[in-house]
């Protein structure tokens with residue numbers, strides 16, 4: 001019985017000597033399973049000694065541990081490794097005691113050795129897994145936590161401590177005792193969080209603001225779930241925390257950009273649209289009154305072109321602030337782009353109160369504006385449309401306010417106009433005009449007339465300015481004031497301008513071919529032509545086609561345009577100059593010019609604007625201005641032309657102040673090419689001297 005019992009034990013029961021071989025005196029059948037050797041082979045070291053089976057690394061300490069236990073009359077319990085007969089290493093668990101003789105001397109060991117390799121590898125796997133998970137927990141970028149239901153931390157990883165501004169998870173867990181009150185900026189957020197977790201068992205992407213240790217407020221996003229005990233009670237919460245402050249900031253910035261103008265911080269077009277729609281809904285339901293005002297700066301282009309875009313930007317910011325100062329919080333000032341602003345007045349008491357607001361705005365904008373470059377007078381033109389009288393829809397109101405604004409511009413700027421029915425008609429006409437203008441070239445409705453320019457010394461006709469006329473059958477002749485701006489806006493000025501250049505050059509060549517004394521033909525050129533096409537090659541092409549010598553062509557550029565000191569413009573003018581074409585500055589004196597451009601641009605002539613010439617005989621200031629321009633021109637080696645000469649008095653003044661040339665109704669109105677040809681023959685020097 002003892003034999004079978006021993007044989008059935010899971011492991012090897014043994015008795016061995018305390019010698020250096022661990023000589024076995026008895027081994028049970030289990031030896032075969034544990035070591036792979038037959039018991040007989042191990043017995044009395046017949047084939048192999050147990051000490052040899054012990055893994056060399058473990059031999060020493062195992063022997064020492066057993067020696068100690070035996071010396072102290074203790075049982076021993078060890079785990080170590082042996083080498084199996086198959087060459088593999090096995091973990092064994094040995095428990096035993098020393099056997100002593102009658103005199104109390106240890107003589108042998110008895111005990112049990114079991115193979116625990118399976119258990120050992122399971123343990124290692126478990127440890128490995130734990131180590132891995134801990135690594136994840138410790139190294140995660142997201143904060144990970146476990147809390148009690150009451151809101152105390154059970155666990156927190158370094159990332160969470162970092163997010164909340166603590167030095168370590170331990171510090172965090174000690175410091176944050178009441179999450180709801182200490183952490184959340186809005187304690188109700190915590191309640192909301194709990195409510196969702198309780199109701200659904202989990203929560204994802206829950207965003208809230210929390211305090212960091214140093215008091216900074218950050219945005220976090222939480223995912224969490226409730227851990228349920230076996231009997232169904234909530235045990236804890238566990239989840240992750242992400243710092244989304246950057247993302248939130250970015251989002252707000254994007255939202256802001258989508259709704260606000262970056263330069264001025266005012267509402268932009270899309271926000272205005274929203275607010276206007278909203279206001280209209282309220283107005284329709286509650287009968288509140290709305291007004292929409294379109295504000296456009298006067299002569300903003302001059303300032304922008306002459307002083308540079310950064311100064312232009314400063315002006316826009318300043319104007320934005322001034323406009324804003326005239327309205328209440330419930331109103332909206334928006335910038336549509338460029339120098340266009342729209343004001344939405346929400347709930348006013350009637351046209352009179354709107355009028356007051358508009359007057360306030362005109363006055364605010366008209367305050368002198370001082371920058372490094374000097375002091376400037378700024379003004380704006382405003383058009384107003386009222387709801388519901390002038391329109392029911394946002395689009396109509398804006399459109400009508402816009403056309404009222406154009407009316408304000410037409411009536412001399414720096415004023416405001418309410419929309420009227422007849423304005424509507426004007427607007428329709430404008431649209432109609434645009435569609436007619438598009439076809440005018442094809443229909444050959446343009447003609448040029450020519451206004452002669454005389455030399456004040458001898459009175460000879462030295463030049464003729466080509467002035468555009470638009471003849472529409474049944475409607476008569478339209479002067480450039482009424483359509484040039486439209487042609488510029490629509491870009492039609494480019495093909496039209498080319499036609500003018502072609503026709504004027506061809507005409508001048510024709511006069512010369514007829515044997516008339518050669519004169520210069522002067523052609524007005526718009527800024528848009530310089531921007532849109534290669535004006536240099538167009539001019540060269542026209543001169544080639546018509547055979548006109550370049551020195552008989554003069555291009556008139558407005559002052560505002562020349563002042564725009566763009567390097568490309570200088571380059572283009574230089575190229576034109578190379579061709580041999582003359583350059584004149586038209587309407588001189590009307591731009592906010594620094595005059596320094598005159599040195600850099602290859603200019604031949606200054607044409608003093610009509611507005612100065614008009615009063616030279618009666619206004620001392622104008623007389624001084626004209627005299628100064630003449631002197632300035634001469635100092636720079638330029639010829640000076642006076643425009644709009646209507647009286648003998650003016651002519652005398654100009655002649656005595658040594659102005660070079662004159663043009664105006666006194667000499668001749670703009671006339672057809674036939675009339676001009678006749679003038680060469682009939683007009684004598686005597687007529688002019690008279």
Ligand code: C2E
Pocket residue numbers: 451466467468479480481484497500524525526556586587610643644645646663664665666670
């Ligand atoms: P601008 O170049 O300054 O042309 C002179 C304008 O003054 C002409 O008006 C002319 O008829 C007018 N004028 C001449 N002498 C007198 C005078 O003694 N008294 C008065 N009260 N007016 C006088 P117009 O022909 O109506 O042209 C107006 C403006 O339209 C021109 O001013 C020019 O800037 C522009 N323009 C005319 N033709 C063209 C063109 O072919 N292309 C471009 N881009 N602009 C043009």
Ligand code: MG
Pocket residue numbers: 465524556586
């Ligand atoms: Mg001109």
Ligand code: MG
Pocket residue numbers: 586587607609610643
């Ligand atoms: Mg002019």
